[in-house]
Amino acid sequence: MIKLPKLSRQRIIDEPELSSIDLEWLYFAGCMCGTGYWGWDQDDDLKRFRAIVKGHFYSAQNRRCCYCSVEIDENRRLYDLEHIIDKNGRGDLMFEVKNLASSCVQCNLSKKTKKVLVVDSRPGDPLPEKSKDYLILHPHYDEWSSHFKFDKYERIVPRPNSKKGAFTFSLCSMDRRNIVRLADYFRHPHRPTAETILLDLYSPSNTKRAEQLNALKALAISSGYPDAVAIVGIVENDIALKESLLT
Numbered sequence: 001m002i003k004l005p006k007l008s009r010q011r012i013i014d015e016p017e018l019s020s021i022d023l024e025w026l027y028f029a030g031c032m033c034g035t036g037y038w039g040w041d042q043d044d045d046l047k048r049f050r051a052i053v054k055g056h057f058y059s060a061q062n063r064r065c066c067y068c069s070v071e072i073d074e075n076r077r078l079y080d081l082e083h084i085i086d087k088n089g090r091g092d093l094m095f096e097v098k099n100l101a102s103s104c105v106q107c108n109l110s111k112k113t114k115k116v117l118v119v120d121s122r123p124g125d126p127l128p129e130k131s132k133d134y135l136i137l138h139p140h141y142d143e144w145s146s147h148f149k150f151d152k153y154e155r156i157v158p159r160p161n162s163k164k165g166a167f168t169f170s171l172c173s174m175d176r177r178n179i180v181r182l183a184d185y186f187r188h189p190h191r192p193t194a195e196t197i198l199l200d201l202y203s204p205s206n207t208k209r210a211e212q213l214n215a216l217k218a219l220a221i222s223s224g225y226p227d228a229v230a231i232v233g234i235v236e237n238d239i240a241l242k243e244s245l246l247t
């Protein structure tokens with residue numbers, strides 16, 4: 001039997017086929033209309049550009065978000081074509097393929113217009129093309145697995161000593177998704193309550209952690225799922241670690 005290599009999240013190195021697109025027109029229209037042009041639905045070249053590039057990176061990224069690496073749905077409406085350097089302020093990079101990647105909606109929404117470059121750039125500056133130019137993990141210039149891994153509970157964890165991993169984790173608010181993921185071990189109908197308690201427990205401003213840990217424990221025991229009880233142990237360790245770092 002042929003043994004195939006395991007597919008993993010990889011750096012994106014190939015580019016989409018755009019020969020059918022009038023790129024000069026897109027650059028011109030983008031300059032004339034500003035960044036609002038990106039979402040316009042009356043231009044066939046623009047619609048084709050977005051569809052081709054989005055689909056290309058969806059495949060090139062092994063169907064995973066360029067930042068958090070969660071699997072994204074093949075329906076193009078359910079994930080985003082993301083500008084790594086935000087198009088607001090750098091509209092001249094709006095159609096630069098190396099500045100685009102496919103991301104989950106949560107990462108894109110959380111990242112928004114936040115700073116990603118080590119040194120700020122201005123319109124007309126060339127696209128920074130080295131990993132060291134970016135504070136954030138760059139889908140084209142960095143290896144995801146050098147900065148992140150999944151732990152055994154499928155949580156996204158920045159690798160120790162990876163500043164980019166920690167920065168990207170914070171920028172894309174991945175902590176919330178990790179917390180919510182733990183609630184999945186409680187299953188229906190206890191999951192929504194577990195999710196609410198867990199989000200409170202991990203909140204930095206929380207002053208009732210002991211009380212809430214007890215509530216989570218009681219919920220885990222009453223739910224009858226051994227996995228849920230095990231998760232409470234994980235949460236206790238996490239909270240103890242967080243509190244020890246604060247003292």
Ligand SMILES: [Zn+2]
Pocket residue numbers: 065066067068069070103104105106107108
């Ligand atoms: Zn993501």
